[in-house]
Amino acid sequence: MIGRIQSRSVFTRVRAEGVHLRSGVLSCTMVLDSTYDRPLVGYALGRSFGSAVSRNRLRRQLRELVKIHETLLRPGVYVFGASPRASRTPFARLGQDLESLLTKAAREGAA
Numbered sequence: 001m002i003g004r005i006q007s008r009s010v011f012t013r014v015r016a017e018g019v020h021l022r023s024g025v026l027s028c029t030m031v032l033d034s035t036y037d038r039p040l041v042g043y044a045l046g047r048s049f050g051s052a053v054s055r056n057r058l059r060r061q062l063r064e065l066v067k068i069h070e071t072l073l074r075p076g077v078y079v080f081g082a083s084p085r086a087s088r089t090p091f092a093r094l095g096q097d098l099e100s101l102l103t104k105a106a107r108e109g110a111a
Contacts, residue, residue: 002070005042005077014042014079021104024097025086026062030105032076039073041066044081054087061091065098072102 005011018029043062045055062080066073086094 001038002066002073003036003038003040005040005079010040010077011042011044011079014077018077018079019108021101021108023101023104024093025083025089026094026097026101027081027083028078028101028105029081030076030078030108032074034075036075036077039070039075040077041073042077042079044079049082049084050087058082058086061094062098065091065095068095069099069102072099072106074106078105 014029014031018031020027020029022028043059045059047055049055049058062082066080089097
């Protein structure tokens with residue numbers, strides 16, 4: 001079960017302590033923390049990404065993809081972002097980029 005980041009302090013912690021990874025058009029800043037009982041996920045898509053409609057569409061797509069790849073997430077905090085090119089990227093390619101990103105995250109956490 002994936003939780004949502006609900007406090008500003010968690011976002012601040014991720015920004016200060018997190019490891020930043022990229023894969024294709026997606027990025028992730030994460031802090032692995034075994035004190036959490038599940039992964040907490042947030043999405044950061046700024047106005048430079050595009051209109052609210054395109055940001056919300058991508059956020060929904062990412063939310064669905066993260067659910068599909070839930071087993072790759074270890075307990076901790078993950079903040080996902082995307083480059084502006086992501087709005088023109090097919091859903092299947094976003095899935096590939098996310099899978100690659102989460103594989104990198106797992107390797108980073110094991111190191």
